[in-house]
Amino acid sequence: MNRGYMVSDLLLQCSTPLASINERIMRLDVNTNLGTMTLLSIYRPTVNYSKQQKDEFNSQLEQIIKKVPTSNRLTVLNDFSGHVGKDLVHCRHITGKYGTGSLNENGQCVLELCASSELIVSNVYFAGSSCTNVTCQDTGISLTSS
Numbered sequence: 001m002n003r004g005y006m007v008s009d010l011l012l013q014c015s016t017p018l019a020s021i022n023e024r025i026m027r028l029d030v031n032t033n034l035g036t037m038t039l040l041s042i043y044r045p046t047v048n049y050s051k052q053q054k055d056e057f058n059s060q061l062e063q064i065i066k067k068v069p070t071s072n073r074l075t076v077l078n079d080f081s082g083h084v085g086k087d088l089v090h091c092r093h094i095t096g097k098y099g100t101g102s103l104n105e106n107g108q109c110v111l112e113l114c115a116s117s118e119l120i121v122s123n124v125y126f127a128g129s130s131c132t133n134v135t136c137q138d139t140g141i142s143l144t145s146s
Contacts, residue, residue, distance in 0.1 A: 016031075024042060035071060085102045091111055094115060096124055096125030
């Protein structure tokens with residue numbers, strides 16, 4: 001599994017060393033004129049993983065987020081493998097009003113993480129084209145190698 005950051009040399013000069021926490025989570029702290037910005041690059045287990053594996057990942061991610069100083073600006077990047085849907089009025093403080101599709105199991109975990117960590121789902125929180133709200137859609141097509 002490959003994951004990472006593409007950053008300029010200038011940004012690296014303003015950053016602490018990149019920390020690979022595990023094969024699914026990386027952390028980069030960037031010093032800015034507004035303070036430190038913490039970037040967490042994550043790849044959450046997909047729906048094909050066991051509930052135990054996903055719960056372990058969620059627990060670890062929550063602990064990492066809790067350790068980020070409250071003075072830092074936290075951004076969690078990349079793929080949660082979840083859909084938060086568009087019809088959750090009671091979650092608008094997390095999702096905004098620009099969601100797409102229906103809530104799935106991983107999306108529910110995203111909402112719970114955001115609620116407990118005071119985060120938002122930014123790609124559906126703000127208005128934009130619908131193509132920016134979804135990074136990958138399951139079309140029901142299976143690919144096999146021959």
